[in-house]
Amino acid sequence: SIHKDLEEKIARFHQREDAILYASCFDANAGIFEALLTPEDAVLSDELNHASIIDGIRLCKANKYRYKHMDMQDLEAKLKEAQKHRLRLVATDGAFSMDGDIAPLREICQLAQKYDALVFIDECHATGFLGPNGRGTDELLGVMDKVTIINSTLGKALGGAAGGYTTGPKPLIDLLRQRSRPYLFSNSLPPAVVGCASKALDLLMESNAIAQSMAAKTQRFRTKMTAAGFTISGKDHPICPVMLGDARLASVMAEDMLNRGIYVIGFSYPVVPKGKARIRVQISAVHSDEDIDRCVEAFTEVGRKHGALP
Numbered sequence: 001s002i003h004k005d006l007e008e009k010i011a012r013f014h015q016r017e018d019a020i021l022y023a024s025c026f027d028a029n030a031g032i033f034e035a036l037l038t039p040e041d042a043v044l045s046d047e048l049n050h051a052s053i054i055d056g057i058r059l060c061k062a063n064k065y066r067y068k069h070m071d072m073q074d075l076e077a078k079l080k081e082a083q084k085h086r087l088r089l090v091a092t093d094g095a096f097s098m099d100g101d102i103a104p105l106r107e108i109c110q111l112a113q114k115y116d117a118l119v120f121i122d123e124c125h126a127t128g129f130l131g132p133n134g135r136g137t138d139e140l141l142g143v144m145d146k147v148t149i150i151n152s153t154l155g156k157a158l159g160g161a162a163g164g165y166t167t168g169p170k171p172l173i174d175l176l177r178q179r180s181r182p183y184l185f186s187n188s189l190p191p192a193v194v195g196c197a198s199k200a201l202d203l204l205m206e207s208n209a210i211a212q213s214m215a216a217k218t219q220r221f222r223t224k225m226t227a228a229g230f231t232i233s234g235k236d237h238p239i240c241p242v243m244l245g246d247a248r249l250a251s252v253m254a255e256d257m258l259n260r261g262i263y264v265i266g267f268s269y270p271v272v273p274k275g276k277a278r279i280r281v282q283i284s285a286v287h288s289d290e291d292i293d294r295c296v297e298a299f300t301e302v303g304r305k306h307g308a309l310p
């Protein structure tokens with residue numbers, strides 16, 4: 001019963017009809033495309049979508065189109081090409097974690113309407129903190145009623161370290177219960193994880209204070225870092241990639257930050273393109289303003305020491 005209660009709570013949180021739990025969002029992504037799409041259908045996927053979406057799409061027999069990252073002209077061209085198929089599904093991350101950028105969902109939904117397509121978003125990097133009430137990218141961009149399917153994780157902002165789900169129209173969720181292989185052929189979530197996620201959703205639904213504080217903290221960090229002379233990729237997202245370019249610089253600076261008690265990770269090729277090394281900072285609801293200021297000070301010191309700042 002606690003699993004059923006959590007499914008109902010997730011659907012309520014996202015203002016959708018129903019939800020289905022998985023052991024992870026990787027499983028939710030692995031299970032949806034094959035269950036929903038046939039060889040008569042088409043799926044249109046952003047080229048930088050998460051690996052689990054790519055793998056999920058690989059498992060299905062639908063016709064596959066890959067559009068350039070957040071490129072609406074290319075998406076429109078591919079939607080035109082895909083008119084010959086029975087059903088079209090546009091699949092995108094709501095927020096992309098490597099660059100902290102947010103999918104142009106308003107434009108995607110407009111195109112989907114024009115070319116009779118469904119919209120699927122992966123909200124792992126949005127659920128619980130993007131939008132005025134933390135509902136996610138669709139709330140942030142005012143398209144909650146236009147996105148058909150949401151997959152997300154209980155293992156990031158919702159704090160349980162595991163668990164995933166699909167939420168959307170009831171007939172879709174009913175279909176997944178009958179046909180989705182990671183749901184049918186694997187155990188469900190451990191009860192302790194269910195309890196934790198359920199409590200996290202209660203906190204978010206009781207008040208929007210946490211979501212609002214995330215937006216304010218994110219803005220504080222991004223503004224102060226930019227003023228200090230750093231380039232932060234993306235916009236308004238608590239994932240703040242500090243762009244450094246050089247792989248060695250990113251690695252030694254991250255190490256120095258760690259020595260100062262600040263846990264940040266350097267990313268370089270092949271995780272990100274060559275010459276685009278960065279340190280990814282993630283703002284959390286438990287950070288205080290003092291924590292954020294201390295982090296900016298440490299970055300400034302370390303940046304000067306290693307020549308990233310004048």
Ligand code: PLP
Binds near residue numbers: 026
């Ligand atoms: N989708 C995105 C965009 C992710 O970033 C991740 C995790 O890194 C997943 C799916 C998989 O989520 P989970 O850890 O719940 O399997």
